[in-house]
Amino acid sequence: MSLPHAILTALLEKPSSGIELTRRFDKSIGYFWSATHQQIYRDLGKLERDGLIRALPTDQPTRGQKKEYEVLPEGRAELARWTAESQDPKALRDPLAVRIRAAAVVGTEGLVADLQRHFDLHQRQLETYQEIERRDFPADTEALDDRLRHLVLRAGIDMETFWTNWLTQVLEELGQEPPGEAPQAPEASSEGDSSA
Amino acid sequence: MSLPHAILTALLEKPSSGIELTRRFDKSIGYFWSATHQQIYRDLGKLERDGLIRALPTDQPTRGQKKEYEVLPEGRAELARWTAESQDPKALRDPLAVRIRAAAVVGTEGLVADLQRHFDLHQRQLETYQEIERRDFPADTEALDDRLRHLVLRAGIDMETFWTNWLTQVLEELGQEPPGEAPQAPEASSEGDSSA
DNA sequence: TAATGCATGTAACGAGTTACATGATTTG
DNA sequence: CAAATCATGTAACTCGTTACATGCATTA
Structure with a gap:
């Protein structure tokens, strides 16, 4: 449920093409919700079909040609609705x-x-x-x-x-030191437990 | 990739049926890797087909009848292999x-x-x-x-x-206190975008 | 014995991942 | 022009989720 809304957020901050979104995800929003370009194109298509965003008018053919999207009022409304919606915290999964x-x-x-x-x-x-x-x-x-x-x-x-x-x-x-400093501690079981 | 190995771990600690696994997931391993009973049955079937676990011999019919599983040597080996395997940390996703x-x-x-x-x-x-x-x-x-x-x-x-x-x-x-006290803060609707 | 609950299982769907394909643009 | 690269897009697969189905056991 989050990716389309992350895309809406990014597009509101700045209208972009699919590849630009992919790059921006790689360096900002993606730190908290990563996405591949395939996912992004898929959801851009769905958002467009649903009337939440639109491609900025161009006469170019579509394939291989940059296509810029902007958020429509319906998209902003949907994002506001989703943001205010009650959602359960996701379970820890590690x-x-x-x-x-x-x-x-x-x-x-x-x-x-x-x-x-x-x-x-x-x-x-x-x-x-x-x-x-x-x-x-x-x-x-x-x-x-x-x-x-x-x-x-x-x-x-x-x-x-x-x-x-x-x-x-x-x-x-496990008897090891985290950094690279300590070479081989030959099986030293740490009995003294320090506080964290 | 983790659920079958979480199941192997739980079964090594104690041979169990599907429903018992589900309950134990709800109260221990599940805190770090939750699973529904459907997932567990699905993966128990797969683990059995792959020869990593086996159902303890019973003459009972299968459906609706408890079926206990235990880990075979191949299952323990697979778990040890997976545990030692190099794996990338999962990206934060929130x-x-x-x-x-x-x-x-x-x-x-x-x-x-x-x-x-x-x-x-x-x-x-x-x-x-x-x-x-x-x-x-x-x-x-x-x-x-x-x-x-x-x-x-x-x-x-x-x-x-x-x-x-x-x-x-x-x-x-946001001008709120977490427990119960809550004074009021000024309304803030910001539209501004800066370079992301 | 009818109703309820327990234990196992199926089916369909959604989201994320990997691999690959196609059209345009740049560049050697 | 050929090759490489860029941008968009498809297809197939895995994993998790939701809804539902089937068979057995208990008990009112």
């Missing part, structure tokens, strides 16, 4: 948690390397978000819409912070 | 973030009530997890498998803590 639980049963063989990889990826994503925060949200007095966008970014920052902290704990539990 | 961004464009009309509802639900879930932690993980010296399970639960606790904190910030930004 493959890594499943894996750790599986490892509790079949052993942790081969798990550590991938956990360290995850740690690195989350740390890099955290730095990316912090970079964006520095660049786009410098001052503290902003318009409400920018403050809301900032809060969404903060959610991403807090989420990645959570992951790096949690993975650090898991790796410590 | 309808609420999409909604807040949409609200930054079309206005926050009608949003606050549902945010408060989310706050309550997350707070309640947090209490549930903390209850489980108190009940199932009291001491601090445990076997490795229990420490891993504890860490998975900690992930849930930290996640819900994040949500309650973040929603508190969003509600404050």
